[in-house]
Amino acid sequence: METHFSEPDDNGRPVVSPAFWNPVAYRSQTGKIRPNESVHSPLPYRYIVELRERLAPGKNFRDWQWTHSVAHGQHGVRNDWFEVDEDKIDYEDPDCVWRTRRTSYKRGNRQIFELWSPVRAVVLLTKLMIPLRTHQVRVLDSGEADTWRYAATGWTLNKGQHAEGSKRKPVERGVFRQQRDLDLDEVRTSLYINTNKTADITKQGETGYIIPWQYAELLYWLEKLRNWQEKYNPVPNPISWHHLDHRHLRGPRSDYQLSRMPDTCFLFRDAASHGDDKYKPIIDDPIFSLWYRLLLDLEQRCAARGETGANEKALRFVADNTNRTTLYPLHSLRVSLLTCLAVDAEVPLVVLAKLVAGHSRVIMTLYYTKIGVTQMTRILDAASSKLQETAEAGLRRFLAEAEYDELTNKVVANNWEGLKASLVIRPADRNPAGWMARSYGMCLVGGNSSSDEFNGKVGGCLNGGELLRSNTKDVSNNIYAPVPGGPGNCVRCRWFVTEPHYIDALRAHFNNLGYHLVEQAKVAKKHEVKLETLKTKRYQAEQTDIPFTENAELARAATLWEMEIAKTDELGHDLIATFRLIKRCFNLIEKSSNAGKASQQIVAVGGMADLKLVFENTQSELLQISGICQDAELYPDENPGQAIFRRSQLLDSALYRERYQPVFAHLSRDEQLRVGNRFMEHLAVLAQSDDPAQGLRRVVGMIEAGRSLADLGLEDDWAVHLDPKLDQGAARVYDLTKTSKALPLTKQSPR
Structure with missing residues (x-):
């Protein structure tokens, strides 16, 4: 567990995630069972948020009233207040927190001025926001x-x-x-x-x-602290x-290590601090002291609210009879944040953050560790069509025949109440004729997208969303919202079920959503820039008492921006919902593997535990949309949208550089999809026959770099590779310019 399921704390000691434990009891030398070592549970995310708000309310350091009140030193730890000359105080600065105090220390009874240092509070705030080690924060x-x-x-x-x-x-x-x-x-x-x-x-x-x-x-807060x-x-x-000592470095460092910094x-x-120490990183003790005070305050506030644990006892965050020991050590806060992000959010934070912002392209792939990416890709490409057919029939048969208890362990549903409502307990009473297969699962209400409100009790997209009003006497009278995202958005519908056989189709859906989310975010950003420009103009007009004449345009820009942001938000939720379905399919696979069952086996070699998801962050647009177009041909439910036309533009641009007439612009949408896929597959095999997946990357790299096919060692004549895919040939551009006739589509010999 320490090797595979732990995170190092600030001192390098492994902290095991509470999701794992050793079921074998420890025994003492006398043979008696003794308790296992205690494992601290991660701090729940809602308490992490509450601690942030308690520590740093408002917009300025002057607003941090509670933090100021506990800034005095205790137990031998110096405080956050330090003496300054009065001329150092800026009374107009909202980040300047000062006080006067009378002291009789050393120079007799006199009044002194003191400033409050926000340093240790911002250290804690940073650790409550991102999962960094305390040492990493201190030396930024x-x-x-x-x-x-x-x-x-x-x-x-x-x-x-x-x-x-x-x-x-x-x-x-x-x-x-x-x-x-x-x-x-x-x-x-x-x-x-x-x-x-x-x-x-x-x-x-x-x-x-x-x-x-x-x-x-x-x-925002780091900039405040720097200023x-x-x-x-x-x-x-x-x-x-080299001027730092063990208090700042948390352990010995060699001269070589220090010289590299x-x-x-x-x-x-x-x-x-005092002397030169005021220019060096803050040490650990003051931070630990404030962490204790923060958790003690949380414990007291939970008690005042009457919050209790599962055993009806008061929640505890600090140890009894001590003024320093907490039940949630600061060094394990990083594990708490990582656990919250991984388990509660279920989505890799960086992946989602990049996608929603629209500045990255992330491709999800299935990675089979025992036989390698290349062979796994080849196996999936060859078997996907057959898997699609057998998966659909297998899921339909399983839903029709399985006992209800078995269903809950073998399928993935967005809403178990919806599953209960559409699948009666007795298998003999079920009617598979009313179910409709999708590429990535099954709709249990036959794809009913009717918007007739008088037909509201019939299952469909109209009532596939969250529960709006519950009827405890008769659940059939419960009222549900429409499925989020509109009709046909199965990944967020309560009538939808899937299983591990559909993982590759779900991956394709995830990648498709990811592309459209990036493009939609760009549109929203464009409208946001326009809106902010108009707001700036209005502000400048108000400041100079000039009439602002673009109010109608401003209102229209605000409306368009809100519409595009709403679309972006819906796509983001769709992406999260798809990932959760994929993750739960993997959980079923793992559960089946642990139980020694082979019912979820979808590959022939190795075990399902070797099937992994890989997220790839790529700057290549052509690589992303090529994968989406390939998936669209394999899974008809996937709508590649503008990805087809964008790929055609990129390929036609490459043809033009090679002195060929653009070909794909003359084809229909379906022809662009089919011909483009065959063309890219053909080039990938020619580029690297033993590994077409890697060959595709080489081809994409050459096209995006504006280089010739000859650089790949291929014949420098695109027509040789294009003609077999088209009913007509490809004409060289410089041939076409020498004739006044309409542009022919047949290849001509160069003059």
């Missing part, structure tokens, strides 16, 4: 010595005294990382984590890694890691 670089400076309004050249590098060779060490989105042609801001534990041991050059996520809320540090705790110069302007430098 503020970017004060970078060439470019981040601000919420955009990136500008850094004019600070520590700025290094140039536009041509910029220095990028800070947590704010500028990245250009090639799809949208705009600059995005990612998070750069400058340490990555063991992954950096053998890594040359830049250490750490980039989190490609423009997390607006986190960026606060520059104003109230300016660093004289970047700090060498560049001098750093630490974002979380400890302003409340």
Whole structure:
């Protein structure tokens, strides 16, 4: 369990996920059974959100009233308040938290001014937002010595005294990382984590890694902290890691390790410390102290609300008779967040974040580990049509004949109440004639898409959504909403069932949705830019007392933007629903494998436990839409939409570069799909006959790079490869320009 089902804590010790435990009891030397080692449950996500809100309400550091109130030191830990001269206080700054206090220490009874440092609070807030180790957070670089400076309004050249590098060779060490989105042609801001534990041991050059996520809320508070540090705790110069001691490094580091780290302007430098330590990272003890106070406060608030556990006892978050020990250690908060994201969300966070934002292309593939990707692809391509036929017949037969208890263990449904309503308990009373097969499952109400409200008690798309009103006396009178996303959106319908045989079809549906989500997000972004431009014009007009004459255009732009955002949101929910169905199919496979049953076997070699999902983040549009077009021919329910025409445009552009007349533009939609698929398959085999999947990637790479087929070692004549796929030949462009007749579609010899 420690090898395969754990995450290292801040000290490198493995913390086993609570989803796994050892069923074998430990025995003492006397042979008596003793309790297994305790495993801390992950902190539920709703409490993580509540802790964020308690720690950091409002928009400015001055709003963090509770955090100020617990900022005093305790148990030998120094506090967050530090003495300053009065002229250091900016009374107009909403991030300047100050107080006066009378003291008799050293220089007699006098009044002093103190500032509050937000450093340890922002450390905790960061850990509550993203799953990082405490050490990784403490040593983040503020970017004060970078060439470019981040601000919420955009990136500008850094004019600070520590700025290094140039536009041509910029220095990028800070947590704010500028990245250009090639799809949208705009600059995005990612998070750069400058340490990555063991992954950096053998890594040359830049250490750490980039989190490609423009997390607006986190960026907001990190920028606030950087600005606060520059104003109230300016660093004289970047700090060498050789000047840090064991308190800052959490363990010994060799000179070689330290020398590989560049001098750093630490974002979380400890302003409340003394001497040079105020320019070095905050140490662990103050952070642990605030974490204890935060959990103690949560425990007290849960008690005041009357919240209890399953045993009706009060919820506990801190240990008894101690002022430091928590039942949810800070070093396991990372495991808590990862568990919440993986188990509760069920979707890889980075995948969804990229897709919804529209700046990445993610392809889901089935990966069979024992026989390799290539052979698995070949097997699936050859067997998919047959599997589709047998899966449909098999699922129909199983639904008609299986006992109800067995159904719940063998099929995947969005809503078990819908399954109960459409499948009576006795198999003999079921009527399969009313079921309709889809490429990726079965509709138990025959695909009824009627919108007749007087027919509301008949199952269909009209009542395939969530429960609106329950009737406890007669469940047949329950009222349900229409299926989200409109008629035919089976992946979110309560009348829909599927099983593991449909995994590849579900994968195809996921990829199709992913492409359309990216394209839809681009449309929404275009309308958002137009709307913001008009809002800016209106604001400027109001400021200069000039009449704003584009109110009608502004209202129209707002309406269009809302419509496109709603479409984007629906596609995002469809994508999540499809992934959940896939994940639950894999769960059934795993459950069947663990039980030693072969009922869910869909491949001949190895076990189903070896079938894996792989997400690939690719910048290649042609690779993505080629896969979608191939799937559309295999699974007729999939609608590739504009993907067909976009691929045709790319292929015609490639033909034009080779001095051929564009061919695909003259074909019908179905012909473009069929001919395009055969053409790409043919080129892939020619490029690499032993591995057509890799051959396709080579062909796509050449086309997108604007290179010739000769670079692949193929005959430099596209007509040789195109003619067998078309009823007509392909004509060279320079041949066509020498005739005044209509453009012929037959190949001509060059003059």
